Amino acid sequence: MEADIVLTNGTVITMNAERKVFSEGAVAIKGDEIIAVGPSELAGQCQAQEIVDCSGQAIIPGLINAHTHVPMSLLRGLADDLRLDVWLYGYMFPVEQQFVGPEFCYWGTLLSCVEMIRSGVTCFADMYYFEDEVAQATAEVGMRAVCAETIMKMPTPNAATYEDGLRYCREFMERWKDYELIVATVGPHAPYTCTPELLRESARLAIEYDVPLMTHLAESGKEVEDSEARYHLTPIAWVDEHGLLEAKVVAAHCVHVTEGDMRLMARRGVGVVHNPTSNLKLASGVADVMRMSELGIRLAIGTDGPASNNDQDMFEEMRLTALLPKGFSSSPTAVPARQALAMATIGGAQVLRLDHLTGSLEAGKKADIAVVDLSGPHVVPRFQLSDDNLYSQLVYAGKSSDVCHVLVNGRFLMRDRRLLTVDEAEIIAQAQRIARKINTFMAKREEDLLDKMVAIGGLEEREIYEVQVKAEVEEEAIWAALHRPPIEIVRRSEYRQYDTYFLFADPDKGHLRYREDIPVGQGMEVKPGYSLTLRGPTKEREYADSVILSRLRFRSTADRSLRFYREYFQPDEIKEITKHRRRFHIMYKRVRFEINLDRLLEPRYDQVLLEIKSRTWSGSDAERKAQLLTELLDVLGVDRERLVKREYVDF
């Protein structure tokens, strides 16, 4: 038999269906393929170009990191041990908004590839932005990867709207569809960051290209609570209702799942990626991999991104995968070492739908291999009572630093711990250079309003598009029109609103509004509401009669005094507006609008003002709503001459 490379005299752990082990074994490789696996004698039967002695080492399938965000290696250690909202809004989002671009993603990917090769990973699945650069860097290194462009309803560093994201994604998938080592796909971020349309279109795209679709599901308890409060459905049931699970879904996390969720995932063939370190570190909890395994759900392991781990070490994840269920279930036999290694190899390949190519050492598969030293003082001695001794050594005592050689697709990427396809020193230098810029930016950011708002907690992000119109009206006529078809009132309320605006000389800072909402007509039962809203700089676009505003908006409940906020934010100017508002939530052509009938008390304004508003995450949806809004003006009989273009803060 002719071979290019034969790895021999090692313990071959095939992870094939029978979990066959050759105590003294060999793997023969020709081109990109494994052509034979067997006892060491195999080496004698080969005319091999190169024979590699693996004495004292284990030859295992390359590990598969089935969920990560590789460019985030550049944010490793930037901010840890923080509340989730502070971490996201205070660090991750502003830094990503400012720094994440093609260069960031390219160098971040290379750094992660170096780290992963060094720890025996041959294949990974990524979800981030500028995924074209991620794929490019990965291809240069020579690793195998599934690269998913992240899509969400909020603006991302490379897509102002999700429609832009989907467009980018289709082009990206088209560009890489014939490249052997890269699977390009779409990654709708998570239920709480996606709209039903976004989910449906992502699934359609993945089905069209016949690729797995990546997403995050049921990561935190809050995600589940919010979903149940809003939709009376778990996040998994909700995405299923919107067609997501018709694609070949790879779902990361799945920490907070019901028995019903798990059965649904099993039926739909969803593959689950367990991220034990990240789920602990972000305080999400521990996924019930034992139950999922019993239900026959395909299971893989991932490190998650290096900003929430903080490394991408599959040896650590394997160990935790085996350890955590024991501690939680009080059963020391839960998830034995063999199962953890299976999840990190063949399981990963099955979840990513790459098991015809990788995940085990079998003739006919691609040569994706890691060779791991078993002779270090932390791994010896070696018992041979059963194969379990070997799995124990690898999973409970083995370390990423024990990996000696790594091959992907028949090519050495690392040999004797020396990387062969990349310039490691250059990559580390570039990473440090980019990190220094981020460091400077973060250190200077003290004055940022969002940052200060984040620091006091409870922040939520709001829809980015507001469609609105304002006009002077005759109250009785509007009142009458509101109470007849085609308008249907779904909710009404009445307030006195005291708004205090904090304005700043630098318009790029945006402005803050502190609002006290006092319900009218409830006597002693009155329970005022206090809120703080940050509006970023606004882009304004006229559309027929209405205005489409796009701006970042953040809101939090204001549980401190106005005095506190004034001193804390130190505005350059303060403006106070008091008004009496009757608010109606109405449905018109099955779309919900907010209609306000306002009387300005301070500053005094004699006319009654009508506001019609709607909000959305989507640019095209905003245009659709603007169109309906024009119709509504007619339905309500509003005089176009009396439209008012100012916002209340400018009265």
Place this chain on the structure above:
Amino acid sequence: MEADIVLTNGTVITMNAERKVFSEGAVAIKGDEIIAVGPSELAGQCQAQEIVDCSGQAIIPGLINAHTHVPMSLLRGLADDLRLDVWLYGYMFPVEQQFVGPEFCYWGTLLSCVEMIRSGVTCFADMYYFEDEVAQATAEVGMRAVCAETIMKMPTPNAATYEDGLRYCREFMERWKDYELIVATVGPHAPYTCTPELLRESARLAIEYDVPLMTHLAESGKEVEDSEARYHLTPIAWVDEHGLLEAKVVAAHCVHVTEGDMRLMARRGVGVVHNPTSNLKLASGVADVMRMSELGIRLAIGTDGPASNNDQDMFEEMRLTALLPKGFSSSPTAVPARQALAMATIGGAQVLRLDHLTGSLEAGKKADIAVVDLSGPHVVPRFQLSDDNLYSQLVYAGKSSDVCHVLVNGRFLMRDRRLLTVDEAEIIAQAQRIARKINTFMAKREEDLLDKMVAIGGLEEREIYEVQVKAEVEEEAIWAALHRPPIEIVRRSEYRQYDTYFLFADPDKGHLRYREDIPVGQGMEVKPGYSLTLRGPTKEREYADSVILSRLRFRSTADRSLRFYREYFQPDEIKEITKHRRRFHIMYKRVRFEINLDRLLEPRYDQVLLEIKSRTWSGSDAERKAQLLTELLDVLGVDRERLVKREYVDF
């Protein structure tokens, strides 16, 4: 300033009370001591014999592994993912009984020292047997250690009784009391393996030598349940009742503790060692270090023994210490990286009462130092927004393989990852040699009765000493004597007992008894008891009129049929004994005895037989009871001519 060694240009993490960090710092060493810590300029101010450039590296206090069993490195990976009873009785105990001797402990300690030095550990606390060899090997390597000889009521590899253990311990402590780097002490194993006398005498010994006392407390849920059922006290309250906490106690595990236990430990100044990996792996659970920390309990981190971890990697333990409480408490701010590093350094020193010597980098302390590379692809980039960035790097991304240099007491033990005081290859070869012998022994052990009993579960170990006497008597006279002072009957019962003995040609195997106990006189309410008892080979000693038997005894509830056991154990001979037994538990001079009045039905025996029995873990207690038993014969009026020496199995 004159110095022998100056480490400079590194980031110095002092872990002093203010947690001072020098971004570009130096540590000056003279002899065994740190003489100065400060910015890098310090190096210029020293006349140093040797200046070591630590650019890109962190200079940290050597890590302290505050609870382990170092010789068990030779059992690493022997048996994992098993039920606790199977693991203990099927693997650990038989192997320890057979192999643990001075040679085993010496080489096992060396292997662990190599592993620990390589991972930045400079000081550890051990609990095992032949602790003199552990201390000897550690002294040869040059590490700092607290070595506790484990004492328990069961026989150990180097003590047939706990009295022997305590004697060994005193000699061991005496021998090492003036050696600088070793603290020799006593380690009463755990509440469930100790008697009150053993606890009290251990505490007395530790107080006499003014050394910390090591033990395991509240490791598993079962330990707590059993303690509460037996004593109506938690294990911690129970050991306190018996004076243990009057010593300077270092308690490993403390997983299952009440608020009261924690407050008690805080009051008594008990130091707690957290063992996160081991507690998960053995399915014990997760200790509430957050609450203990709030109560001001001193906290350290340990790996536990390498048979239940399976390595001794303090970087992994630090990371888990920071990660687990987040996942459990749903709070991502729980146990930040800084606190985890503190527990692994200065916290460990405080718990072991060595903080006047080690645990932080401060002038006047001993030079116990690890230098850790921070430039690897899994650790970069480096942010400098606050010191927390640095703690994050070390705890969440740092690995044991990043440790470059290690010094203990001013002496390099490792330099550029080369070990300077031991022959690593020789140690690994010796470890493999010993492991091969164990492997052969275990592979052959198929026929062992205990092993087979273990494999079907539910095993408990019983007292090793039985004091007993048997005599032919007149039932009425005994009956009358039992019912008057000085005898007090505490419990009585009546059974028909069907005993089936499984006997084996090889007397070293011991024998098994399957017993069916049918209560007499309860009509349809009868609930028979089934038990299986394994008796090891018996050593018999006559003492006045009675016999002192010492033998291993194991018991389990027999929930399978006699037929099953017969086929399973395949005895060479079977013997059946049926008897009618009246059993009395009596108190005599405040000691409890069991008195049986038996009529043998099969084989038939015409005389009524009296048995008086007592059981204990202690050889000297057995002698005391034998003395009382002689008195009891007089009290009951037993005719010495009618004593019977045979056991029932021999009738």
